[in-house]
Amino acid sequence: MPLSGAKRWLIVGIALAVLASLGSGYMNRYYLGIANDVGIAIILATSLNLINGHTGQFSLGHAGFMAVGGYFAAWLSLKIGASFSPQTAKAMFPLSLLAGGLFAALIGLLVGVPSLRLKGDYLAIVTLGFGEIIRVVAQNTEAVGAASGLKGIPQYTTLGWTFGLAAVTVYCVTSIVNSTYGRGFLAVHDDEIAAESSGISTTRYKVVAFVTGAFFAGVAGGLYAHHKQFLSPTGFDWIKSIEIVVMVILGGMGRTVGVIAAAILLTLLPEFLREFSEYRMIIYALMIIFLMLLRPGGLFVFKTKRRPTA
Amino acid sequence: MSAPLLELDKVTIRFGGLTAVSELTTSVGEGELVGLIGPNGAGKTTAFNLITGVYRPTSGSIQFAGKSTFGIKPSKLASVGIARTFQNIRLFGSLSVLDNIRVAKQLHSGEGYLSALWRGKGFKQNESTIEKESLELLKIFNLAKFRDEMATSLPYGDQRRLEIVRALATKPKLLLLDEPAAGMNPSEKDDLMHLIRSIKERFNLAVLLVEHDMKVVMGICQKIAVLEYGRKIAEGTPKEIQCHPKVIEAYLGAAATPIEPAHA
Numbered sequence: 001m002p003l004s005g006a007k008r009w010l011i012v013g014i015a016l017a018v019l020a021s022l023g024s025g026y027m028n029r030y031y032l033g034i035a036n037d038v039g040i041a042i043i044l045a046t047s048l049n050l051i052n053g054h055t056g057q058f059s060l061g062h063a064g065f066m067a068v069g070g071y072f073a074a075w076l077s078l079k080i081g082a083s084f085s086p087q088t089a090k091a092m093f094p095l096s097l098l099a100g101g102l103f104a105a106l107i108g109l110l111v112g113v114p115s116l117r118l119k120g121d122y123l124a125i126v127t128l129g130f131g132e133i134i135r136v137v138a139q140n141t142e143a144v145g146a147a148s149g150l151k152g153i154p155q156y157t158t159l160g161w162t163f164g165l166a167a168v169t170v171y172c173v174t175s176i177v178n179s180t181y182g183r184g185f186l187a188v189h190d191d192e193i194a195a196e197s198s199g200i201s202t203t204r205y206k207v208v209a210f211v212t213g214a215f216f217a218g219v220a221g222g223l224y225a226h227h228k229q230f231l232s233p234t235g236f237d238w239i240k241s242i243e244i245v246v247m248v249i250l251g252g253m254g255r256t257v258g259v260i261a262a263a264i265l266l267t268l269l270p271e272f273l274r275e276f277s278e279y280r281m282i283i284y285a286l287m288i289i290f291l292m293l294l295r296p297g298g299l300f301v302f303k304t305k306r307r308p309t310a
Numbered sequence: 311m312s313a314p315l316l317e318l319d320k321v322t323i324r325f326g327g328l329t330a331v332s333e334l335t336t337s338v339g340e341g342e343l344v345g346l347i348g349p350n351g352a353g354k355t356t357a358f359n360l361i362t363g364v365y366r367p368t369s370g371s372i373q374f375a376g377k378s379t380f381g382i383k384p385s386k387l388a389s390v391g392i393a394r395t396f397q398n399i400r401l402f403g404s405l406s407v408l409d410n411i412r413v414a415k416q417l418h419s420g421e422g423y424l425s426a427l428w429r430g431k432g433f434k435q436n437e438s439t440i441e442k443e444s445l446e447l448l449k450i451f452n453l454a455k456f457r458d459e460m461a462t463s464l465p466y467g468d469q470r471r472l473e474i475v476r477a478l479a480t481k482p483k484l485l486l487l488d489e490p491a492a493g494m495n496p497s498e499k500d501d502l503m504h505l506i507r508s509i510k511e512r513f514n515l516a517v518l519l520v521e522h523d524m525k526v527v528m529g530i531c532q533k534i535a536v537l538e539y540g541r542k543i544a545e546g547t548p549k550e551i552q553c554h555p556k557v558i559e560a561y562l563g564a565a566a567t568p569i570e571p572a573h574a
Contacts, residue, residue, distance in 0.1 A: 006429060172427060179426035179433070180440050183413040187402045194400035197362055199388035199417030199480050208423060254404070 006175055013167025021160030032159070036227045038267045039162030040220050043169045045247035045263035046256065047216035050173050052245065053254035054182075055209040056189030058120060061111065061127030062217050063240035064134040065104040067233075069218020071144050073100030074153045074225035081154065093156040097165075097222040104218025105211045107134075112210035116203060131241050139233040149232035150225075157227035165223065169216045174256055176212070185209055189254070250291060252298015262299055313376055314339045315516050316484055321360055321370035330356040332540040333370065338484065343510055343517045345527040347551075348537035349560060354520040355397055357537070358486050361518070362394050363387045375483065389417055391483035395473040395490060397520075401461040407472060408457040411444040414479035444479065450512075451475050451505075467498050471505070478509065484516045485509070491523045499523060503530050528552065536560065 017039075024032055048062045076096040081089035115126040144150045176182045187195040188205045195202050225231050247266050251259030269287065273280045291299055314337035321334045331353040338344045346354050359365045361372060363384040372379045379387055402410050419440055425433040448454040451471050456464055461472060470490060477485055487506070491499050503526055510517050521527045527534060528548040536544040536551060538560040544551055551557055 175429060176423065176426050179421065180412045180416045180419055180437060181421045181423060181426045183405060183409050184416060186404055186409075187413045190402040190404050191400045193364070193384075194396065194402065195413075196364075196384035197388055197394050197396075198414040198476060199385050200413065201383065201385040 006171060006178075010167055010171040013170070014164045017163030017167060018160040020163060021158045024159050033227070034268065034271055035159055036157060036162050036223070038264050039159070039166045040223050040227070041244075041247065041263040041267045042166040042260050043162075043216055043220040043223070044244045045251065045259045046166070046169045046173050047213045047220070048244050049248050049251070049254065049256065049259045050177070050185070051209050051213040052248050053252075053259065054173075054177050054189060055185045055206060056253075057116065057206055057209065058124045059127040059210070059213070060124050060238065060241045060245065061131040062213070062244045063236045063238065064127075064131030065108060065214040065217035066221035066224065066240070067131075067134050067138060067231075067236035068107050068214075068221065069100035069104035070221025070225040070231055070236075071100075071138055071150065072103045072218070073097055073222030074150055074231055075144055076100070077154055077156070077226065078150075078152070089154065090156055093161075093226065097161075097219050100222035101215045101219040104221065105215035108211045108214025109207065112207045112214075116206040116210060128238055128241070131236070131238055135233050135236050138231075138236070145231070147233065149230055151230055153225050153229045153231065155226060155229050157223050162223050162227070165219060169219075170256060170260065172212070172216075186254070246288060250288065250299050255298050258298045265299070313373075315342075315375060316361065316518070317373040318357075318361070319371045319373070321357075321367045321372060323356060323360060323365055324368045330540050331360065331367075331537075334537070334540075334542055335370075336535045336542065336545060338516050338518050340483070341510065341514060341516055343506070343530055343532050344519065345531035345534040345548075346518060346520045346537065347522070347524075347527055347534060351539075352537040353540040354537055355488055356540075358394060358488055358518075358520060361486060362392055388480050388482075391481070392486070393477035393480045393482035393484070394486035395470075395477055395488055397488040397492065399466075399469050399473055401469055401473060401476070403460065403462040405461055406458050407448065407453060407461050407464065408441070408444055410461045410472060410476050411447055411479045412440055414476045415440050415444055417480050447475055447479060466493060470494075474505075474509070478513060482513075482515055484518065485513075487517060487519045487521075489520055489522060491521055491526045499526055502526065506530055 044062060044066065048059065051057050051059045073096040076099055077089065077093070081092060084092070111127070111130050115123060118126055138144055139147050177185060184195065184200045184205050187198065187200055188202050192202045243266070247262045248259055250266065251262030270280060270284055273283050276283055316338040318334050318336050321331060322329065323331050334357060346357060348354055356365065360367055363379060363382050366381060374387070374390065374392060402413065405413065419436060421433065421436055445454055445457065448457060453468060453472055453475065456468065461469070464472060474487070474490065490506070491502055494502060506517060506519070507530055509515070519527065519531060531548060534546065534548055534551045535542055536557050543556045543560060544554045546554070
């Protein structure tokens with residue numbers, strides 16, 4: 001079957017990720033860790049871009065969905081994986097990632113249906129509150145380690161998984177948006193009243209964007225859990241959500257390439273700034289302020305003229 | 311005569327203490343061109359919002375094609391055949407001219423999330439059919455040359471027409487036009503009158519028109535309803551409306567002494 005442009009890119013992306021993964025044995029562990037962080041950040045930012053950028057629904061709950069997926073996937077690996085041989089358990093990693101994503105999507109549906117009636121600031125506050133609820137629940141659930149965190153998660157995450165799934169995320173989000181159906185997300189973003197009168201069910205589109213975004217955030221959470229081997233509720237507070245939102249805004253709302261670039265930049269930046277020790281976060285914040293002032297429309301605004309679908 | 315396409319029966323809506331539309335009863339037959347006029351704030355746009363499901367009437371009923379529209383969402387009403395334009399143009403600003411039409415076409419395209427993800431053969435065929443049909447629609451209105459321009463970068467008059475094309479892309483049976491002539495010069499208004507007539511014939515639909523410009527309304531409407539303070543004060547043919555004393559009073563104020571109705 002001849003592959004279309006988008007699918008070909010997906011295959012190329014996954015192949016590169018797997019290749020990089022095979023060579024990862026020769027890489028410095030520190031760089032390897034950062035590379036995985038970058039891949040996970042790309043998944044988070046691209047999926048949030050569907051909600052905040054393309055559909056224009058301001059969500060501050062992405063870290064919450066990441067936590068749901070992360071905890072669920074890690075819990076599966078620990079509980080279910082324990083009753084199998086290590087090889088089988090490792091082979092089941094994609095299943096626990098998928099389960100984590102699906103569980104996050106389910107929570108996304110439950111949160112989205114009532115809260116997406118709200119707009120703008122109100123929606124932001126509701127999603128912020130949701131994220132905090134998730135964190136507090138994790139903090140008080142003994143089964144996932146409560147406040148002391150979930151320890152001893154097997155390290156299954158490789159470069160192949162993070163970048164392979166980052167490629168899948170980018171493929172899915174761009175494919176959905178670059179279709180007649182997907183133009184509906186942008187229409188909802190532009191004008192809800194006009195969208196409704198053109199036959200676009202705005203509620204449905206918003207929920208679909210929310211659930212899709214939550215799914216990928218959950219997958220990213222699973223990758224994160226099996227990368228750090230440790231989950232702490234404090235790692236999923238609202239600051240984490242804000243970080244992802246900053247990636248989307250800095251990259252340019254609704255601009256995939258820019259958002260990916262911003263995800264890479266903002267993950268690497270704190271590492272480059274390590275030599276400034278305690279001034280690190282001040283410089284980080286200042287750089288974001290300057291970038292925002294210089295490129296308010298998005299840092300890497302490659303002219304993405306919306307073409308008819310390929 | 312068969313039942314009219316759109317039937318409003320004593321439709322009332324109150325916002326707090328304000329009755330914006332009061333006991334409005336009127337109808338639009340299939341293929342009919344009806345005008346809705348009245349002074350500013352008479353409730354014309356509110357009537358549109360009631361018909362398209364943006365507001366729910368406080369009392370009274372609205373029937374479209376024999377079915378009550380109460381509580382049905384605007385997007386659902388669009389799928390059964392009610393389309394509209396807006397008084398202050400509402401195009402999708404981040405979409406191209408072509409995409410503005412495509413997005414409305416998706417209503418009857420049967421395309422969805424999974425096919426967009428999978429991008430199979432059927433999807434591509436479907437996409438190219440939609441694109442072709444959208445372009446054809448644009449061609450009819452001489453807008454095809456702007457296909458890749460951003461919708462909001464078009465000249466004003468073209469934006470108005472694009473909004474009409476977008477409404478037509480949902481394949482309506484009833485088209486609601488909210489002040490389509492606003493801001494147009496006399497020759498553009500003439501063109502618009504031709505356009506509305508030809509749309510009605512070509513797409514075989516009924517039109518309900520809110521308009522301030524009397525020349526346009528009197529020129530093309532078969533029936534006119536006049537609103538004042540949310541109440542219908544008159545209804546009839548353009549001729550009847552022109553010499554209706556209540557209408558003259560609403561527009562020009564009451565005369566101190568009775569005067570002869572003007573002959574237009």
